[in-house]
Amino acid sequence: MSRYKASTPGTYVYDGEIARRGFGLNKFAYSLADHGAREAFLADEPAYLDRFDLTLEQRNAVLRRDWLALVQLGGNIYYIFKLTALGSPMKMSELGAAQVGLPHDEFVRRNTVRGENPWPA
Amino acid sequence: MARIIGGIGTSHIPSLGPIIDRGLTQTPEWKPFFDGYAPVQRWLAERRPDLAIVIYNDHGLDFFLDKMPTFAVGAAAEYPPGDEGWGIRPVPTAIGDPDFSWHAIESLVDDEFDITICQELRVDHGFLVPMNLLWQSDWPVRVMPVSINVIQHPVPTPLRCYKLGQALRRAVESYDADIDVVIVGTGGMSHQLHGERAGYLSRAFDTQFLDLLESDPGRLTELSRSAYIDGAGAEAVELIMWLTMRGALEPFVRRVHRFYQMPVSLTAAGLVVFENMAESRR
Numbered sequence: 265m266s267r268y269k270a271s272t273p274g275t276y277v278y279d280g281e282i283a284r285r286g287f288g289l290n291k292f293a294y295s296l297a298d299h300g301a302r303e304a305f306l307a308d309e310p311a312y313l314d315r316f317d318l319t320l321e322q323r324n325a326v327l328r329r330d331w332l333a334l335v336q337l338g339g340n341i342y343y344i345f346k347l348t349a350l351g352s353p354m355k356m357s358e359l360g361a362a363q364v365g366l367p368h369d370e371f372v373r374r375n376t377v378r379g380e381n382p383w384p385a
Numbered sequence: 386m387a388r389i390i391g392g393i394g395t396s397h398i399p400s401l402g403p404i405i406d407r408g409l410t411q412t413p414e415w416k417p418f419f420d421g422y423a424p425v426q427r428w429l430a431e432r433r434p435d436l437a438i439v440i441y442n443d444h445g446l447d448f449f450l451d452k453m454p455t456f457a458v459g460a461a462a463e464y465p466p467g468d469e470g471w472g473i474r475p476v477p478t479a480i481g482d483p484d485f486s487w488h489a490i491e492s493l494v495d496d497e498f499d500i501t502i503c504q505e506l507r508v509d510h511g512f513l514v515p516m517n518l519l520w521q522s523d524w525p526v527r528v529m530p531v532s533i534n535v536i537q538h539p540v541p542t543p544l545r546c547y548k549l550g551q552a553l554r555r556a557v558e559s560y561d562a563d564i565d566v567v568i569v570g571t572g573g574m575s576h577q578l579h580g581e582r583a584g585y586l587s588r589a590f591d592t593q594f595l596d597l598l599e600s601d602p603g604r605l606t607e608l609s610r611s612a613y614i615d616g617a618g619a620e621a622v623e624l625i626m627w628l629t630m631r632g633a634l635e636p637f638v639r640r641v642h643r644f645y646q647m648p649v650s651l652t653a654a655g656l657v658v659f660e661n662m663a664e665s666r667r
Contacts, residue, residue, distance in 0.1 A: 271611065274581030275619050279538040283450060294449050297468050332581070341579035341620070342444040342536055346470035353471065356400055356651045360583035371584060372648070379575075379586035379647050 278340055286338020288317035292326070293343035302350060332363040387485075387560040390432055390567055391641070391660040392634045393425060394598065394627040395518060397441060397571040399510040400650040402474055405517050418654065421644035422518050425658050428641055429519060429526075435564040436482055436527045437519075438489075438553060438633070440626045441511035441571045442535045444469070453537045454501035456549060458493065459530040460486040467507035476513055482527040485560060489529060492556035498549060506530060515571045518656075526567075535572065535623050543613070544606040546625040550632020557633070570630030572623025574645075575616075576652035585618040586653050591645060594624060595657060599640055602631045620652075635661045 276282060292313065295301050305312040313323055325333040326347070334344050348354035354362075361371035404410060410419040446467045448454065464479040493500050512530055520526065531553070534540055541549075550568070557566050574594065577585040594617070597604045605628060613622045638659035647653035 272582060272585075272615050274583075275577065275614065276580050277538055277614060277619060278536065283537060287450060290445075290450055294445055297446065297470050299468070299472065302470075335579045340445070340450065340536060343450075345578075346445070349470040356578060357584075360578065360651050363579065363583045364581060375584040375586055375648055375651070378584070379588050379653065 276335055282338050283340075284338075286322075286340060288319075289322045289326075289334070289338055290340050290343040292316040292318060293339065293346050296346040296350070306350060331359055332365075335363065387557045387562055387564045387566055389554055389557050389633055389661060390434055390565045391428075391658065392568045392570065392630040392638075393519065393659075394570045394630055394655065394657045395515050396573055396649070396652060396654040396656070397511045397514045398650050398652050398654060399444075399469075399514065401514050401517070402510055403471075406474055418646055418649055419518075421646065421656060424642040424644075425519060425656065426521065428658055429567070432565065432567070434526055434567040436485060436529065436566045438529045438531060438557075438566060438568045439512055439515065439571065440531045440533060440569065440629045441508075441515070442623060442626065443532045444509050444511055444536070446509035447507045448532070448534075450537055453534050454532070455534045455541050456498060457501040457503050457506070457532040458486065458490055459506045459528070460490060460502055460504050461506055464506055464508045464512070464528065464530055466513055467509060469509050474513065476517065477522070477524050479508065479512070479516065479524060479528045479530075482529060485527070485562075485564075486529050488560050489553065489556040492559055493549075493552055496552040496555060498552055503532075506532075511571055515569055519569070531629070533626050533629065535625065538610075540610060540622055541625065542606075542610065543608060543625045543628050547602065547606045547628040547632035550629040550634075553629070554633040568630050568633045570627035572626045573617070573621050574624060574653040574655040575618050575621045575647075577618030578620050578651060580619070582618070584651060586647055587617050588645075588647055588653065590617040590621075591647070591653050591655055594627075595643060595645070595655060598627060598631055598657065599638065599659065602628065631659075634659055635663070637662055
């Protein structure tokens with residue numbers, strides 16, 4: 265059990281345990297920081313994923329672009345974010361809305377209202 | 386002797402890059418935000434520092450999770466922008482100062498900071514967006530990037546980051562050249578990008594952070610990393626990089642400027658400019 269865990273639900277502090285689980289997934293995501301790799305991935309996603317050490321669950325989450333599952337399966341948000349650049353790029357707030365499961369406009373409105381959170385006691 | 390004239394804290398929100406590149410900074414949506422940077426741009430134009438130490442974090446551009454340095458210091462002659470997944474942005478290549486960098490590296494290691502030395506380093510939005518916000522499209526300043534790991538836990542403690550700032554000040558003040566240095570801490574403010582808690586923001590946390598950063602930064606070094614994560618959002622742990630900036634300044638500083646807007650993209654954006662008291666009197 266990591267000493268750096270947050271107490272807040274819905275938070276996956278990127279500690280050693282998650283990092284070990286997500287290493288192959290993040291290695292795949294990191295590879296997309298190259299134009300040729302992005303083209304190769306989009307041309308044949310399953311074949312491209314064969315080059316990396318992903319679990320079946322991780323592989324399916326990539327193919328379905330299931331953003332919350334990618335995080336839960338060990339994806340680090342900064343590496344997973346590279347997947348959002350493919351095709352018509354997503355905004356960071358769209359990635360947030362997709363994980364929370366809200367329409368984008370509603371998500372943004374809610375954040376602004378909820379932004380009045382207190383200083384920790 | 387070299388001296389630190391002041392410090393700047395600024396967010397480094399990635400979505401600002403395309404806004405700048407597409408010339409949208411004066412649109413009704415974005416003008417209020419970019420206007421918030423006019424006073425710091427004027428201050429920099431007046432003070433004209435020779436060198437900027439930029440404390441930032443790599444977001445999976447030049448560092449992968451295979452080897453993650455806690456503190457990495459640039460020693461290169463130049464720092465080119467890299468491809469974060471969207472192609473390479475049309476920004477200048479930042480110019481380094483290897484003489485200063487090697488002096489700072491020796492000083493830091495003698496000071497027991499066991500940093501990673503980078504003779505080649507590509508930089509991402511964590512570095513580039515602050516350069517755009519502070520110096521716009523033309524960067525008349527040499528730089529030394531310092532990358533802090535805030536991605537893979539355990540990240541360094543807030544106190545350690547503050548002490549790194551103190552060590553950077555000793556490095557500057559022991560450099561035998563008549564240069565003015567500004568130190569820039571980047572990242573934050575409150576935000577969480579991942580999980581069911583994505584979208585979390587806290588104006589109260591940010592306000593208190595900005596107040597204490599100015600008047601009593603020791604209090605901020607006493608907060609645990611978990612307190613930053615719980616109080617300001619998981620990715621707001623980046624604020625420890627502002628503590629490095631503050632550690633490099635005098636205990637008492639004069640505030641030149643402060644600006645806050647929430648939200649910008651998925652993040653609360655903050656800006657502070659502090660001047661060392663000795664500089665204010667010059």
